[in-house]
Amino acid sequence: MVNTGKKFMAGLAGLFICCLLMMNCYAMESYPEEIEIDVLSELYQGVVFDHGWHVMMTEGCAVCHHHTTGTPVVDSYCAKCHADEKPMATVSCQDCHSSEPVTAGSVREKDAFLFHDDKPDLKAAYHLSCLGCHQEMGAPVGCQDCHARTEAGDAFFRAGQFAPTGSADSSGY
Amino acid sequence: MSKITRRKFLAGSMAGGAAIAMAPTKKAFGANLEGFPDGMGVLVDMTRCVGCRSCEAACNKEQNLPEPDKSFDDYSVFDERPHGHYRRPTEKAYTVVNRYDPVDEQPVYRKIQCNHCNEPACLTSCFVNAYTKTPEGAVIYNDKVCVGCRNCMIACPFGIPAYSYSSAINPIIKKCIFCYDTRLKNGQTPACVEACPQQVMVFGKRKELIKIAHDRIRRSPVKYVDQVYGEKEVGGTGWLYLSGVPFQEAGFNISLPSEPIINNVKDFLAIVPMVLAIWPALFTGFHLLATKGKSHGHGDDHSHDGQEEH
The missing domain is CATH 1.20.5 (Single alpha-helices involved in coiled-coils or other helix-helix interfaces)
Incomplete structure (x- = not known):
């Protein structure tokens, strides 16, 4: 017995x-192991994001996915309304974060959800979320630690083959 | 030769008096001006800036500026102290990012450029009228008119206008124009704002940006200092700042008045045209009245006063 x-x-x-x-x-x-983020690639090449590895490393999906995955909400601001949220049909970043740049006009649109009005655009959502966590966790934070720069990017930043030749005088101040 | 009559003199005096009475009304109107109603601006949220210098690179490209001294991915510039000061805008860079290290805090990055004041001191100080505040909110300047006197460099409370010291023949002022020629006048976002990966900056109507700024403070009162820099400073600026540390720790001048700089001299300047226009007529009138009945036109009145009594 x-x-x-x-x-x-x-x-x-x-x-x-x-x-x-x-x-x-x-x-x-059914989460993807790898996600290629290349919607904004121009100065940088697309980023192959190791989603599976980040799932293992973080406390829960909600660290990045707010309240859309049905796991306990981490952000107290989201939890005010979404404490007991079920999984939603849309979980990917670009479903909610627009790839169009945010302006004051779009922030203050009348039809926006009250507490979602000031949400960052897609580029900022990626960077604020990724870089914010990388800073806290002591993970790499340099631009080129995640992105490989394109030739257009080198020209933009005046780096690599486009680096200053040093002929210019420095009397600018 | 018509003699001045008492009636003419009184009429003249009254006209002068009316002009004097009008002056204060005009001044009061000017002081209440809050800038163009649909003026655009940019809200800079310094809590988001990581100092990547993409905005500096974007500005260089957009404005076709000369080659920089160092690549835009060279972060050693944050340790530079040209002439013992933090970096400032130059003829080669209309915007620069500086790093500040507040005690016991994470480093703070602050982007500086022209703040596009509602009532710009540079515009006021310019005696050739090179500057214009456009209805879109930009403070632009006509480099063909600029004589390079550098009054605006002294007048600007933010130390923004730079000077083309490299030009030996025709040095002029150089500064951020809010991408007016290429973007703003078409309603487009400035290049630096567009390039920012962290959305540190939001472009839009100044009035709406102030509401957004206060909303952010209200929602995250711990994250932000309860102040929107530029909302009131020197009569309000188009570019506004939010900070997580007290503004003076990020190098901001917190001793600026809320009144526009021009208000310091407005009273005096309003008197100048009046003095020039009215005083000669007024005192000529007094003189003629005082010497009425006495003969005129014999040269120096004062030296001949005694002789004329004979």
């Missing part, structure tokens, strides 16, 4: 742990 009880309890505990894991992995069953 004692053995059966122990087994039962162990089984229950196992089931409980499985449940917990399942809850954590709720929306993770």
Whole structure:
């Protein structure tokens, strides 16, 4: 009897742990391992984002995906409304963050959701989220740690083959 | 030769008096002017800036500026202190980013460029009228008119106008024009704003930007200092700043008055045309009245006063 009880309890505990894991992995069953971010590539080449690795490293999907994946919401600002949110149909960044640059006019559009009005555009959403976390975690923060620069980028930054020749005088001040 | 009559003199005096009475009304109107209603601006959220210098590179490209001394991905410039000061805009760079290191805080990056004041001191100080404040909000200048006197460099409370010291023949003022020629007048976002990866800057109507700025402070009161720099400073500026550290720790001048710089001299300047226009007539009138009945036209009145009584 004692053995059966122990087994039962162990089984229950196992089931409980499985449940917990399942809850954590709720929306993770079909997440992509790699995502190529190249919507904005001009000065830089596209970034191959190791999504799978970042899923392992972070506390939960909500660190980046706010309230859209059904996992516990991390940001207290989002949690004010979305504390018990179910997984949503749209989870990718560009579904909500526009690739059009944000202006004062677009921020203050009347039909925007009240608390979503001042959301960053896509380029900023990527950088604020990625770079913000990289700074906190001590991960690489240099531009070219994530992006390989294109030739147009080198010309833009006057670097590489377009670096200043030094002939210009420095009396600008 | 018509003699001045008492009636003519009184009429003249009254006209002068009316002009004097009008002057204060005009001044009061000017002081309440809040700039062009649809003037554009940019809100700079310094809590987002990481000092990547993309804005500097974008400005260089957009304005066809000369080759920089160092590449725009060279971050050693943040340690430069030309003439013992932080970097400032030059003829080769209309905007620069500086790094400040507040005590016990993360470094703060501050982009500087022309703030495009509602009532620009540079414009006021320019005696050849080279400067214009456009209805779109830009403070632009006509480099063909500029004589290179550098009054505006002294007048600007933000130390923005730069000088083409490299030109031996025709040195003139150089500064950020809000991308007016290529973008702003078509309603387009300035190049630096567009290039920013972190969306540090939002472009739009100044009035709306002030609301957005205060909304951000209200939503994240811990993150921001409760002040929008440029909302009130020197009569308001087109470019506005939000900061996570006290503004003086990021190199801002916090002792600027909320009144436009021109208000310091407006009273005096308003008197100048009046003095020039009215005083000669007024005192000639007094003189003629005082010497009425006495003979005129014998040279120096004062030296002949005694003789004329004979």
